[in-house]
Amino acid sequence: MTTIVIVDDRAINRSIFEKLALAVGASVKVQCFASPFDALAFMESTVPDLIITDYSMPEMDGAELTQKVRALDHCSDVPVVVITVFTDRSFRIRALEAGATDFLQSPVDHNEFVSRARNLLALREEQNAVKRHARFLEQELVNVELQRKEALRDSRERLAQVIDSVPAMIMTCTLDGLCAFTNAAWANFLNSTTAELIGQDAYGKFDKFTQESNRRLDRKVFITGRALPPYEIEQRNHAGDVFHFIVTKSPLLDAAGNTTHVVTTATDISDRKRAEAHLLHIAHHDALTGLPNRTMLGDRIDEEIFQCRNSGRGFALHFLDLDRFKSINDALGHRIGDRLLEVLAERLLRCVDGSDLVARLGGDEFAILQTDLKSSEEALRFAQHLVSVVEETFLISGRELQTSASVGITKYPEDGLNSEELLRCADMAMYQSKADGGNTFHLFSSKMDHHVKETIALENELRNAIEQDQLELFYQPQINLENNEIVGAEALLRWNRPDYGVVAPNVFLGTAEEVGLILPIGEWVIFAACKQAKKWMDMGLDTPRIAINISPTQFRKQDVPQLLKDALVSCSLPPEKLEIEITENIVLHGSEATVRDLRVIREMGIAVSIDDFGTGYSSLAYLSRYSVDCLKIDRCFTRDMMTDPNSTVIIKAIVGLGASLDLSIIAEGVETREQVDYLKDAGCELAQGYLFGKPVPAQEFSLLLEQQSLKAQGQYPQKVLVGAEIEL
Structure with a gap:
């Protein structure tokens, strides 16, 4: 059974995080705590597999909690994820120095939460395996020191071969910061050889920030004699390519139990990070156009609302739907229709700048978030521009196609206080444009709510007609x-x-x-x-x-x-x-x-x-x-x-x-x-x-046919008009 500990003073966050944690795997058990002290008391006797804590809590912040967790011998290497709303780098550095493994930005993306949790649990399993292997290596080093010099040399060669076969970069560093040992993977990453690196500054080939942070962490291992919990870094190799690693630092002890070296192990998780980023992109973007989808639009609207509450600014949301697009699909096929949507997406992107956003909601529906709105007139001018852009001729696969758009406009805060309300109002305004024949735009008004209800009633009644x-x-x-x-x-x-x-x-x-x-x-x-x-x-x-x-x-x-x-x-x-x-x-x-x-x-x-x-x-x-x-x-x-x-x-x-x-x-x-x-x-x-x-109706039309039949037979009935002005 895998145990995940969640620490957050807010009940709603604990509830959400608990549900997300349970989604990580079938064998997951979740323990939730409102108080960091209760969580520490629980971990006195129980070793969790993953700890997820909020940064900002009244009794103890996330960094201090992480530090106290690391002080527990049996929890020193448990992954700790800190959730913070702060974007300031100083908060992250403080949490990292306290021993945090990873961070999540609040509000938390649900897909990212589950993906990160699964990765960290998988990596903890890998690190435990590496840790066991490191203990084996340590014992091997102790044993070879007791053997004769030639046997020691042979053993070290065999050990180097074993270490070179490990799928990780490994390096040992002395108290003076010099490289005592490195495997081939570490040397290759630096475009060097093990012989060139041994005896040199252990981090001399890295950038200044990497040098300083590693030396600081190495000193901590030498002072405490304890391994650091795994942490994640982004690092460029000699060619400038970006890699992602999960890093551990462990003490190497002599026979007397003194720390003589620090063993740094870096496991490449770049493929996992790319897969994670790809899944996150898929969850938030439209597959056809590459535009943000409805989910991402909703998140962005909520972010914009938060910003506007503090600044007093407003924004507009434009809901755009193509007129008669179904006819194009029916007449020319979906391949032409899809290509038209791709070209339209490119046109709409050219209409926006700055912090504005273009999203595809599905089918032929698009939404454009117009930020920093100063007046209703500005929103109306922008909507007119959107209508004009769509009206321009499309050249698709050698065919000239014409279409138009119906646009609905809603404004924050006048028309709604959350993304769901604003999208609903913009949708109603768009349908008003449809009702007016399309190729136009309308600003939302409360009267439209009644019209939408009538449209829904029409649809329901039509199904029974x-x-x-x-x-x-x-x-x-x-x-x-x-x-x-x-x-x-x-x-x-x-x-x-x-x-x-x-x-x-x-x-x-x-x-x-x-x-x-x-x-x-x-x-x-x-x-x-x-x-x-x-x-x-x-x-x-x-x-x-x-x-x-x-x-x-x-x-x-x-x-x-x-x-x-x-x-x-x-x-x-x-x-x-x-x-x-x-x-x-x-x-x-x-x-x-x-x-x-x-x-x-x-x-x-x-x-x-x-x-x-x-x-x-x-x-x-x-x-x-x-x-x-x-x-x-x-x-x-x-x-x-x-x-x-x-x-x-x-x-x-x-x-x-x-x-x-x-x-x-x-x-x-x-x-x-x-x-x-x-x-x-x-x-x-x-x-x-x-x-x-x-x-x-057919009955009245029958009278016309009867009159014509009588006339054909030579009988001339009295003039009878049935919706007509010409005598038969």
Whole structure:
């Protein structure tokens, strides 16, 4: 059983350190003391394996306690770790002179505590082995002194070979400070030979500080006749490389029990220190960008709060989240997305200086700690700069990518008194920026708390919407401009949210993407549209082709062709009655798998159209590659075509492109007869918009189909308008 003694006058610290100590190993037993005197009384009869003590205690400080522990013969070499909040070197020197082995800076990092404790316990085991070996060597030296000179010489040679095989640097020093013996490892470290070192100043090849500290410690061993407890040092070799050692100094006694030499043993622990530093770095940094992570940010915020309490200064915390980053990942893949995050991290680092900090919290979320804040205006200017930096074009693997950021700002001490509160407030402010369309920033206000609760409620209710049959498809007619007949209908999703009424998709689809509900919702839309189309056919109505929107996420994470096939088979619906609408992003950034999927879909007899055409970066090469059936002119061009020459040119170009590639063209957002006349003159044959009908429930859309069927049979019903201004 391994025993760890913890001494701290504060109960909360003892509790924390006890839990950390128990995490060191399964066989650890922990003894906690509030009083150093109680701890000393315990150690009168018990030898612990490790002592961890606070430096600043009312009855006795850590240095004095360490000194009294060293005065106990059976505890003279027990490792002692002193925890101190002081950074002044004098406190460490005092503790070191008292016999301290190592230090931990308060507040204590939990990972570092456990790692240090494990290392010291392991090193104590090694030092005990070295100590036993030293006793063996001492006895050997005593024995050889009693033998004849030749036998003594032979024994010393054998002993030197044994010592050279020990994985440590060993050197013996006389009372005059001269080197009496050294093994090859010690000589090699100094780029010398044993012959050159023997008889010379034992520490002459080291720097001045190392010389003075070792001579002082050697004198202590000569005076007391007792070994020093192991301690840790950092030392450079002849080439300037940094090494870490655990060092022991023990007396070498003659037959009369007098100290004749001091044996210094230095065990290289550099690999362990590097591993410890690596683990500590991993625990506090993001693997992708190398930036500090959420844990380190929280620690840094707490440090900044402590500094600000004393100085009266303030700081700001900026929570940055990329807009539509999921779309980039879905369309281009995670490799491109990860590279974009790396480049963004580099940009953000160039935005800060001094004591500011940039951290990655996970995904596409970053946080920037802006220190030494003088005013709210300064924080707002910095946030505007962050938004502008993100808005600049990214060149990733030969592709030009555009994105934007939503930034939330919170200030200390106005918005919170600890890191958790400040991060929560900054997160709420960021979501307010998201709600405003992104690419902007907001300073936290108490009103945002209510908005966040509404967002959480939206997410929870959305999860139940499918099961509780709250989703519904509305249908908007697509009209042949030559004869005013309905030739198609776009299925548009609505949510009958309890206590809110009918909710448009722009309110909830973003949340659905974020929480992973877009796939089941998209699947529901496909089956619901097919069922309704089949129902109209069974009613004997001239059922038009139904267009449904397919998101990039569905193409990336689902087998869309199989999903469509299952829906058609399940509903017994002919494939020519179905059309899928995809975005330009899918066309531009789709993978080879997406190309194959679209080809299979068209071979099934399902039409493919590109929605909002002209707003992105599509090219003829991509259109040829995907071999689509229809282009939909975005409503922004239709809306402005009577007043904006550029919109007019774009519409004519798209219509001409459609004629050249034998593609159908549908103009969205048609609201006036003047627009209809212009589109007809431009050669556009199909249109969709409020002039012909708003999106309506299936039951109301059935009336439009019934009217059209009667008209086709030569029966002319009385004019009935169903969300439309054009007579069928």
